Amino acid sequence: PYSSPLKKMVLVDAGELRRFAKECLVKAGASEENATPVADVLVEADLRAVYSHGTNRLDLYCDELRRGAVDGSIKPTIATEAPASAVVDGNNAQGAVVGKFAMELAIKKARECGVAWVVAKGSNHYGIAAWYAMMASEVGMIGMSMTNTSPVCTPTRSKIPAIGTNPIACAAPTNGPPVVIDMATPTVPFGKVEFKHRKGEECPPGWGVDKNGLQTTDPEKIIFGGGVTPLGGAEITAGYKGYCLGMMVEMLSGVLAGSTVGPDLKQSMNPNAIHRMEPVNLGQCFVAIDPSKFCPGYPDRMQRLVDQMHDLPTADDAPGPVLVPGDPERDAAEKQQESGIDLHDSIAAALVKLGQTLSVEVSLHVIFLHESALHCLLDSQGEDYPCDCICVAVQIILLMYD
Secondary structure, eight states: OOOSOEEEEEEEOHHHHHHHHHHHHHHHTOOHHHHHHHHHHHHHHHHTTOGGGTGGGHHHHHHHHHHTSSBSSOOOEEEEEETTEEEEEOTTBOHHHHHHHHHHHHHHHHHHHSEEEEEEEEEOOOSOTHHHHHHHHTTTOEEEEEEOOOSOBOOTTOSSOOBOOOOEEEEEOOSSSOEEEEEOSBSSOHHHHHHHHHHTOOOOTTSEEOTTSOEEOOHHHHHTTOEEOBTTOSGGGTHHHHHHHHHHHIIIIIIHHTOOOGGGSOOOSSGGGTTOOSOOOEEEEEEEEOGGGSSSOHHHHHHHHHHHHHTSOOOTTOSSOOOOTTHHHHHHHHHHHHHOEEEOHHHHHHHHHHHHHHTOOOEEEEEEEEGGGHHHHHTTTTSOOOGGGOOEEEEEEGGGOO
16 A cells, blocks of 8 residues: 555664663773763764764774774873863873863863863864763853864865864753754765765765865765865855864864864774874864853843744745754754664664674664655654554664674
8 A cells, every 4th residue: 555665764772872882882992981971972963863973983983992092991181271271181082081071171160260161182083062062051051162183174275185074063051952053164074974985875966075176976085085075165155164164173172282283183083094093182172151150141042042043934945944053953862762763774784793793782673664654653752653654663682683
């Protein structure tokens, strides 16, 4: 009775995925304490449907630990500090460990001074920048976070990549959910190109260039020898604005922290960094602002702005209502917290392989259903599957996946 083909979903409970990620990290060489924030930020990314920065990265994180390129047990330290600022030395710890330490320090200082600015050197890939900004919004503060990354973005008019994806995140409290901005400064994060490559799909036009600086939709040519374009794409479409934003992140994180910057950074967290052993020495920035030290009523005013955006009349061809930053990710997290995280086959297969290598098990659900019933399934919110879905759910153990 169905004309649409069967679709396979691999669902995993968020808590189960978090447990699996932590155990893998510990088996690879991280301490229990250090593995916790790393697993948390990876699973939070998957929950928020930012799959390029979720457990898609777990095998690379574990590989760095096993090779000794990253120290899985060391703690960050404060190199220098003033009442409202600090420089943190990450000591080559995992990025989430450094980021959590630095943002907690910024929040503590902001409680006293109103504003605090903390930078970190000697860090590593720290996952989604929003995770750190939201640490501040969860306690009623405005949070910002930025990091430089390996050079995978080609500056305007350049033939080769020379700056990173250099994301910017900002989270602000309201009377409801926070407004959360999290954006890479190229057209897309490098991880999305890797995700396309893993899935065997072409990239949309404008995402990247090949080794000659020419536009390409082949993710392999972008990853190996090419690079992603700055936000805006080519010069004629104002790609120089994205390039400027990437430079701003370098100024406020890498350069300010005294870390390695721009084209001097080694490749990490991508297929070009398989044999890296030396520390990558990323620079990161963490800002906490206590709005109560400014004009009172900040959450009320933010909520009014959010409501105004949500109430705007929609364009005739709009696919839905006007959103504010963070709405899509929060909606995805709420749904996937109930139904389980929907992992792409390629990510599930990579986790299977990693689990086999490290002897760590995880329970998954593989569901086959007609695409026409997919929306019905995701909206069931933990209730019995509608009888007309005609789906089969099979719980399997990861190590049986081969």
